[in-house]
Amino acid sequence: MMKVNSKEGIVATHCPFCGCTNGVEVNEKDYLDWQDGALVQDAFPYLNASEREMLISGICPTCWFNTFGSEDETVEWGDEDE
């Protein structure tokens, strides 16, 4: 389901809801740390919540919002302010 292109550090994710494919840009070492048991927020502090969710479940931001979103939560997409 997930593949890592080690050159680019892109994790390809496949959304289980709509079937779309996304790429999350990560550091390869961070990805390995995560695979080794690190918490996603510790392994990828530079990713926003939507990107972390794509890594964990593959759910794309659109489907995540449609499924779990509420007025209280903002799904950030393509914004790397943090």
Ligand SMILES: [Zn+2]
């Ligand atoms: Zn989707």
